[in-house]
Amino acid sequence: MPLFLPRPEQKYLLFACCAVLFFFAVPGPLCAKERVAMKYIMVNIWLNGADTESISPLLVQEDRLLLSSDSLSSLGLIPQGPAVVRNNIEYYALSNFEGLDYRLESPRLYVECPPGCFEKNTLNLGDRRFGLRDRPEPGAIEGAYFNYDLVFQASDNGNEFFRGYLQAGGGLNKSRWKAEGILAEGAGQSEFVRLETSWIREWPSGPHKLVIGDSISDAAGWANPYRFLGVMFGTDHSLQPGYITYPLPNITGDATLPSVVDLYLNGVQFGSGVVQQGPFETGELPLITGGGQLQMNVKDLLGREKVFVQSFYIAPQLLKQGLTKFSLQVGVLRQNYGLDSFNYGEIVVSGRFRHGLDNLKTIELYTEAGEDRLVTGVGLLLMPPVGGVVHVSSALSLGDGDVDSMFSVGYERYDLDWGFAAYGEWRSRKFKLPSDRSDFGAFSHRLQARLSKRFDSRFGFSGSFIRNKRPGLEAEHVVNGNLNVDLARRINLSFTLRQAFGLRKDTLVGMFLSLPLGGRQHLGASYQHSKSGERASLLAHRTPKRTEGWGYRAEVTRGTTPNAEAVLLRRTGIGDFDLGVSDRPDATTVRANARGGVVFWDGAVKAARYITGSYGVVKAPEIGKARVYHDSQYVGRLDDNGRLLITDLRPFERNRIAIESRDIPPGQYLDTYEKIVVPHREAGVGVDFSRDIYLSFIVVVQDEEGEWLPFGTRVLGNTGKNFVIGRRGRLNVRYPAGRYRFLAMISSRTCEFDLKVDPGVKPGQLLKTVTCRVTKPT
Secondary structure, rough: OOOOOOOOHHHHHHHHHHHHHHHHOOOOOOOOOOOEEEEEEEEEEEEEEEEEEEEEEEEEOOOOEEEEHHHHHHOEEEEOOOOOOEOOEEEEHHOOOOOOOOEEEEEEEEEEEEHEEEEEEOOOOOOHHHHOHHHHOOOOOOOOEEEEEEEEEEOOOEEEEEOOOOOOOEEOOOOOEEEEEEEEOOOOOOOEEEEEEEEEEOOOOOOOEEEEEEEEEEOOOOOOOOEEEEEEEOOOHHHHHOOOOOOOOOEEEEEOOOOEEEEEEEEEEEEEEEEEEEEEEEEEOOOOOOEEEEEEEEEOOOOOOOEEEEEEEEOOOOOOOOOEEEEOOOOEOOOOOOOOOOOEEEOOOEEEEEEEEEEEEEEEEEEEEEOOOEEEEEEEEOOOOOEEEEEEEEEEEEEEEEEEEEEEEEEOOOOOEEEEEEEEEEEOOOOOOOOOOOOOOOEEEEEEEEEEEEOOOOOOEEEEEEEEEEEEOOEEEEEEEEEEEEOOOOEEEEEEEEEEEOOOEEEEEEEEEEEEEOOOOOEEEEEEEEEEEEEEEEEEEEOOOOOOEEEEEEEEEEEEEOEEEEEEEEEOEEEEEEEEEOOOOOEEEEEEEEEEEEEEEOOOOEEEEOOOOEEEEEOOOOOOEEEEEEEEEEEOOOOOOOOEEEEEOOOOOOOEEEEOOOOOOOOOOEEEOEEEOOOOOOOOOEEHHHHHHEEEEEEEEEEEOOOOOOOOEEEEEOOOOEEEEEOOHHHEEEEOOEEEEEEEEEEEEEEEEEEEEEOOOOOOOOOEEEEEEEEEEE
């Protein structure tokens, strides 16, 4: 102890020395953690009997083996227990994993672990397997269309009749309009009746829909939809193709190694995918509605196979958990639809709200209010443990000082080879909705039941029972039975029996035979016997091709109302036409029908088939009559003006329109040979290739002194393309029609020139001589 330290400092130094001696002399963690020897080794990991072909660092700490978090992640293991940090890397002891066994035989580390050790993953089957697509925003609506369905008939007794159904539609930007009417002429009278006129705006991203004008209400199952003039707003999931609103099954399984999963629906394979080791789920599978059985065959890298089987039931009446659908209608009731153009009644307001409480229960609310009556009801749809759907509804009707009620309950279940449905509804005597303008069809209660059974691939049976009870009238009972037999070579034979009791007593017995003849030809025969008489018929017909072709229909009927009819059918690119003659005991009649459409586009008029969906006009002038394809299906050739009308486009989906590259004339090119278009419903969309047509031509470039630009001079266009001057100042240019500016580099100076390319330039044509004017020295 140094004597020069003061006495208090000597005491503190003596205490520190004792502490140091105590630290090294006393074993155990009394003053610090025990020092443990550690070492690193590199190991090849074998997981559940399979070589992972990976080399990982292993930390050995006495009898403990630790792997880094990165190594565990590559194996799909979830880190467990406290981490040991070395060099900023987290290590976890294998002994912390429940159910995991390991054995070190350097340089191999054998790990055995059940599926529960691994992270959960999802089986990726690919959206294309089920036809699912993303939901792109549709393009602007262009053009307008006009549909017609005209019928003219004349009889030898002097009766003549003409009737035409007319429809027009169009749009601007994102909105569209539609109008429908009927033109009738006969018996010395001519009349036009307006059916519907409406303006429609749709938002696919919502998805929401707004209709102003004539429309049909969205009603609950126990209420009747009604026609009205007013405003309707609500959700419309048909604007999102591929989106499924009802709950879908999510099948689970597990694998101890990376495996291939094959999916079988009712014994038929419909998909396959790859999963990593561990528990996995399929995600929502868009399967068939109703009941069925799903089987998963899981085969790992070692060839070991496991089979998972699970039954499911898909009910399209239900909504996914959290999904909401609603509609709101305000307007005046339409009366005598099809007879009067502007006959409207009282104001009616109605609304419907549906919400998925979970994947097994959906609640529904519906309210309808008129000038003197209010009806409101609530419904619940749920899936019981046995499958199927139970739906229960109840409603109150307030009006004229009375309170009336309605109650309904039903159950349905449909499986692959059988189905059953039952429904019952009871109403008090004065229960009525504001949209019901008459008492016709009112009832106090009704019962319905249906049963279907498929015995094998050839025999099937279906039967139904209906009971209707109307106030003050005898109850009606109807029993139906149908037996269907599939014979050899797609021959079908069916028998029908219907028995009516009560108010309208009748018995009907029928038989129908269907015989395909090939080549779109078909032969049918039927026989019916009922209280009103007998009827036997023989029918032969041939359907025209989808694009163009001929067809026919011939039918002979004998019995209470004998008749013989022959019709010739013709389908063309501008419509469907038929001409027929029928012979009855009282008259012989000639009948003609024309059904087609007209499209108005960019100042042009184009005849077409009847427009039933969306349509598009392909525009590609100056490239000849090239072939055009819609989703790889040939649809026609461009006309002399470089246009082609394509019908039957899928609304709110991607439609791929392509031009055959081999039909492009030499010296002309397309920047792209296909385009993706997304049309609105019942609206047109442009498919413009005109800006993608590249013309190849030659210009001679000279300087301001009239000399050709030197061979090899580099020329830069304002679009970013580079060119090189050839011999005698020639410049080969490939550009679409338009105006362009070019910049040339000549030794120590630059010059520029402008060029206008007209659409009528011929391929390889020597266009002109241009002068490149000096801009500034470099």
